[in-house]
């Protein structure tokens with residue numbers, strides 16, 4: 001029996017993405033995972049087929065698809081057992097340039113991002129000392145003639161080693177000199193190739209899963225003044241405006257993961273015979289999977305509702321955050337049920353379950369942690385006192 005699919009009109013997209021993924025089976029990801037290596041061939045294949053240019057308007061060489069279609073692309077990648085974390089930023093980080101850049105910047109960068117000759121994969125917001133409290137970040141960009149001079153440090157800047165460009169959030173006016181608390185931060189689009197080893201240092205951070213993340217140090221890095229995107233001092237708002245789409249897209253990846261875990265576990269439960277009967281005949285095995293399926297369907301509905309609202313021009317902050325939280329919970333619940341269903345084999349690398357389990361854990365924390373989403377819902381929907389600063393959300 002098939003269940004209702006809120007994305008049924010995107011069947012052709014699913015099939016196209018699944019075709020690309022078919023060339024990258026579990027063995028490919030296992031090998032990369034062991035070496036903590038970047039899936040360059042996979043990213044190249046997605047770029048070649050145009051999937052990462054989905055949201056770039058046609059006038060700049062993309063396919064001008066909406067967020068729902070983009071969510072289906074990322075969901076399908078994960079549903080097939082692949083991982084879009086190595087490249088999803090190529091899809092949406094350009095939104096900052098598209099929405100807030102000037103005509104010259106769009107013309108200069110978007111066609112290259114669309115055809116993959118320019119990689120915009122790095123997004124430098126988080127810092128070691130300020131964490132989720134973005135307004136406390138310490139990296140500065142000081143105007144000096146027709147340049148800005150950047151000093152400071154970022155952490156968890158993912159894919160920086162595999163990116164030409166980086167969107168950077170830095171303080172241009174000291175915090176005690178701004179009128180509004182949210183003023184004084186600015187967004188820059190930096191061509192890292194011009195600065196590597198000359199004021200810019202990238203250091204990889206090894207993590208529990210294969211995620212090409214880094215820390216970045218800026219030491220008097222001089223960037224041209226026209227790297228500024230939009231108006232100086234308004235960068236925090238620009239970054240916030242991109243976060244709803246990012247959260248919805250990451251939520252879609254979690255939906256894909258949840259589908260992969262449940263399908264994998266159900267298949268195993270049908271085939272694995274213990275005590276003379278398939279383990280899936282036991283309700284103790286069925287129920288966690290059925291419960292995970294129910295939660296997956298509920299999360300999927302809110303993810304695509306949030307995407308539809310976004311496409312209709314609304315600002316679905318509550319829906320996007322709720323979608324991110326419920327989808328991350330659904331994938332984590334499915335991951336847990338999948339490991340349990342597999343028994344000892346859930347821990348064996350060759351089953352891919354333990355790798356996906358490690359990968360799924362991230363979304364309780366990034367790009368926004370569950371607690372901060374709950375803080376946001378408590379404040380925005382329930383009218384409770386705000387329990388955090390002007391944090392992201």
Ligand SMILES: Cc1cc2nc3c(=O)[nH]c(=O)nc-3n(C[C@H](O)[C@H](O)[C@H](O)COP(=O)(O)OP(=O)(O)OC[C@H]3O[C@@H](n4cnc5c(N)ncnc54)[C@H](O)[C@@H]3O)c2cc1C
Pocket residue numbers: 122123124125126130131132133155156157158159207211213362365366367368369370371372375387388389
């Ligand atoms: C693998 C990986 C990739 C990442 N990629 C990027 C990237 O490309 N670019 C980027 O800018 N960032 C990136 N991040 C950073 C990510 O967005 C942050 O880790 C995340 O937002 C949480 O921030 P933090 O780690 O500083 O935690 P903190 O802000 O230090 O919080 C720690 C814990 O305390 C909780 N907490 C904090 N304040 C409150 C509060 N007021 N109420 C209740 N609980 C609270 C949080 O929920 C969290 O669980 C990445 C992180 C990881 C791990």
